Structures are given as C-alpha cells and as structure tokens.
Amino acid sequence: MPDYTVKLEPHGLSFKAHEGETILNAARRAGLWLAFECGWGDCGTCKLALKEGEVENLFPEAPAIKPQDERRNRILVCQSAARSNLVLQVKKKDLNSPREDLPTxxxxxxxxxxxxxxxxxxxxxxxxxxxxxxxxxxxxxxxxxxxxxxxxxxxxxxxxxxxxxxxxxxxxxxxxxxxxxxxxxxxxxxxxxxGADYYRESNRTPVLIACGAGVASILSMLRWLRMQDGQREKPRYVFYGAPSPEELVLLDELEELADHLGAELLPAIEHPHSGWRGMVGTVQRVIENSLPTPWEEYTFYAAGPSSAVDPVSSMLKNAGIRVTRIRAEGFGPGS
Ligand code: FES
Missing domain, CATH: 2.40.30.10 (Translation factors)
Structure with a gap:
C-alpha cells in the first residue's frame, strides 16, 4: 500500500497518508489537527484548496460539496484520500491544536x-x-x-x-x-x-427533541442525566416523533427515563393511525402547539434526519430563539 506525502502550504508542514485513508485521519495520526466538525461530509468545515496532486473522493454525494468547489479545486479532507503526493492550502484558522479535553x-x-x-x-x-x-x-x-x-x-x-x-x-x-x-x-x-451539538451546561431548561433514529442521541442524554443524580439541569419536555407508532422505538425506556427525571414525554406520529391515542403531526408542529411559553427559558437539543430536524430549527429560529440555544444534529437520508 503506497504512502503519499501531504504538504500544507504556506506552513511547510507535511505528513504521510496511506492509500484509501482520509487526509483528515492521516493528519491526525501525525499529530496535526485540521479543522473539522461533522467528520462525514455535511458541514464543510474541513474544506481545503487542493493546489497540487490528485485525490480520491470517498463520498461524491457529500452534502457539503457544491459545484463551485469542484471548479475551485476544493476538497473535503474528511472524505478524500490521496492518490499522489499533495499540496493543500491551509489557512491558520484551519490548523487547530489537539482537543486535549476530548481528543478523537x-x-x-x-x-x-x-x-x-x-x-x-x-x-x-x-x-x-x-x-x-x-x-x-x-x-x-x-x-x-x-x-x-x-x-x-x-x-x-x-x-x-x-x-x-x-x-x-x-x-x-x-x-x-x-x-x-x-x-x-x-x-x-x-x-x-x-459532533458539536452535544449536551452542555446551561442555566436554561433543556428541551429534548428526538426525530426517528435521532432518538439515539436523546437516549444517551437521558441515560447520562439519570446517572448524574440531579447534579445537572434536567429536561422538562422530551418530544419524540416518527412517521408511525411502530417506528417510535424504545418508547418504554424513554417513558421510564423521562418519569425518573420528572420530564414530560410527548410522542407524536406523522400519519393518523387507528388505535393511536397520542399526538399526530410533524415534530415541529407538535412543539409549536404544545410547548408552554416563554420559550426563552429553554435550550433545545434536536437529533434525527435533516428532513425532520431542519424544519424544527427553522421554526425555532423564526420564533426568535437564538441559534446558540438550538443544538440540532441532522443527518442525511442514510445509505
Ligand atoms: S468535517 Fe464536516 S464536511 Fe468534513
């Protein structure tokens, strides 16, 4: 398996990258921390100009790549592998020190x-x-x-x-x-x-919003909060939306965790279903209709497919909630 040399200009720093390995990983192995956030091709934080050489794009459908990036020879280092020796242009802001508190x-x-x-x-x-x-x-x-x-x-x-x-x-x-x-x-x-949309210390009441498989993130928060034994600000409301009742998975555990923490669990399905006695509608509509005001006292954590999470973020922003109080982790349609 050949190794290639990746040079960072104008710094003159360089490191070796294995064939097929992402440039982001190769840099990290060498102790160089290029800026990144999502790590999979969605945020664009790791976008760099390729000055010389050839790369293999490991995820051509990555949402962060736009047609103008191809024209300007910009690549996502989290989803590109070297195919020759490379020269990348790196601004100072794109070169971080290791996150010593929580290194990857x-x-x-x-x-x-x-x-x-x-x-x-x-x-x-x-x-x-x-x-x-x-x-x-x-x-x-x-x-x-x-x-x-x-x-x-x-x-x-x-x-x-x-x-x-x-x-x-x-x-x-x-x-x-x-x-x-x-x-x-x-x-x-x-x-x-x-990921940067994690649970943070705050003096505002957390509102947790799980959309579909995004329930993973909300479960992690609730399970961890239960272990903290009242040392952290507890959520007051937990919204959980899915298209049908069968897709509201792990509802019993969520109910038990919410009960333990004194939070109200509000499950909702999108499509009317016989036998369903809970709320019906998209998550953002259910929040609009049932979350008590004033919303200024909350911090919002949402996770799930972007198709569900983005409308929640937009609705909250339109309602005047500051972006710093909306932590929304949206992911693509899967593959
Ligand atoms: S780190 Fe988000 S697109 Fe590369």
Whole structure:
C-alpha cells in the first residue's frame, strides 16, 4: 500500500497518508489537527484548496460539496484520500491544536449484539477495548469497509466500554448492506467522538427533541442525566416523533427515563393511525402547539434526519430563539 506525502502550504508542514485513508485521519495520526466538525461530509468545515496532486473522493454525494468547489479545486479532507503526493492550502484558522479535553480516538469495535427494534430499525452494540469518551449528543465514525465511512449517533452514556447505535436500514444502500450484514464477533474501526451539538451546561431548561433514529442521541442524554443524580439541569419536555407508532422505538425506556427525571414525554406520529391515542403531526408542529411559553427559558437539543430536524430549527429560529440555544444534529437520508 503506497504512502503519499501531504504538504500544507504556506506552513511547510507535511505528513504521510496511506492509500484509501482520509487526509483528515492521516493528519491526525501525525499529530496535526485540521479543522473539522461533522467528520462525514455535511458541514464543510474541513474544506481545503487542493493546489497540487490528485485525490480520491470517498463520498461524491457529500452534502457539503457544491459545484463551485469542484471548479475551485476544493476538497473535503474528511472524505478524500490521496492518490499522489499533495499540496493543500491551509489557512491558520484551519490548523487547530489537539482537543486535549476530548481528543478523537481510534477504537476497534466488535459487534456484540444486534436487535430489531422496529420496521427496518436495529440497535447494534459494539464492545470497545477501552472506555468511550464523548459527551451525550456526539457520534462515532465507523469504517464499514475500505473507503466507506459513516457517522452514527451514540445511544449509550459515556464511559462504558461500548457504543450502541440505532440505525435505520436503507434499501440498496452500501452502508446499510455492510452494517446489517455483520455477524456477532465481527470487527470494525470506530473513531469517536465527533459532533458539536452535544449536551452542555446551561442555566436554561433543556428541551429534548428526538426525530426517528435521532432518538439515539436523546437516549444517551437521558441515560447520562439519570446517572448524574440531579447534579445537572434536567429536561422538562422530551418530544419524540416518527412517521408511525411502530417506528417510535424504545418508547418504554424513554417513558421510564423521562418519569425518573420528572420530564414530560410527548410522542407524536406523522400519519393518523387507528388505535393511536397520542399526538399526530410533524415534530415541529407538535412543539409549536404544545410547548408552554416563554420559550426563552429553554435550550433545545434536536437529533434525527435533516428532513425532520431542519424544519424544527427553522421554526425555532423564526420564533426568535437564538441559534446558540438550538443544538440540532441532522443527518442525511442514510445509505
Ligand atoms: S468535517 Fe464536516 S464536511 Fe468534513
């Protein structure tokens, strides 16, 4: 497997990158921290100008890549691998010092259990060789196969020697095929933590909003808050939306956690369903109609597919909530 040299201009710093390895990872291995946030191709934080050389784009459909980036030869280093020696232009702001408080670490995950929770929805549990250090609301990058990396929200609380994901199957999706085809005992490289929309200290009351498989993130927060034994600000409302009742997975556990923390759980489905006695409507509509005012006293945490989370963020912004009080982790339609 050839190694390539990646030079950072104008600094003159350089490092080696293996074939097929992301440039972001290669830099991290060498102790150089290029700016990143989502780690999978959504935020654009890791976008850099490629001055010389050729890269392999590992995720051509990445939402952060725009047509003008191709014209200007800008690449996402979190989803690009070297195919020759490279020269990248890096501004000072794109070169960070390591996050000493919570550095991203490589783990070897071993699939320990998988469980069907609902239609096309599974819980997958991977044991690690050490504790998983992250903050509830963050996610892990999983290398499903060479050149196939995807991000999954972590559902368990930090500190355990495992990570638990709640994943929805996507028909004919390469990532789904790999993940759902794993057998107990199979190993995968897992890096964590990633993501900036995690639970923070605040003097405002948290409102948690789970959309579909985003319930993983909200579960991690609730499970962790229960372990804190009243030392943290507890949520008062937990919204949980899905298209149908069968897709509101792990409802009993959520109910028990919400009860324990003194929060009200408000599940809602999008499509009317006989026998359903809860609320009906999109999550943002249910919040609009049922969250008591004044909303200024809340901090909002939302997680789920962007198609559900983005309308929630927009609705909150339109209602005058400051962006710093909206932590919204949206992910793509899956693959
Ligand atoms: S880190 Fe978000 S697109 Fe690369």
């Amino acid at each position: 670490k490589d783990h070897r995950g071993t699939l320990a259990a998988s469980e069907v929770l609902g239609p096309g929805i599974q819980r997958l549990s991977f044991t690690l060789e050490g504790p998983a250090n992250f903050i509830p609301g963050q996610y892990a990058m999983v290398e499903l196969a060479p050149r196939l990396r995807r991000a999954y929200l972590i559902a368990n609380p930090p500190g355990e020697e495992k990570v638990e994901f709640i994943v929805r199957y996507k028909e004919e999706g390469a990532a789904s095929e790999h993940l759902f085809g794993l057998a107990n005992g199979d190993h995968l490289p897992i890096e964590l933590p990633y």
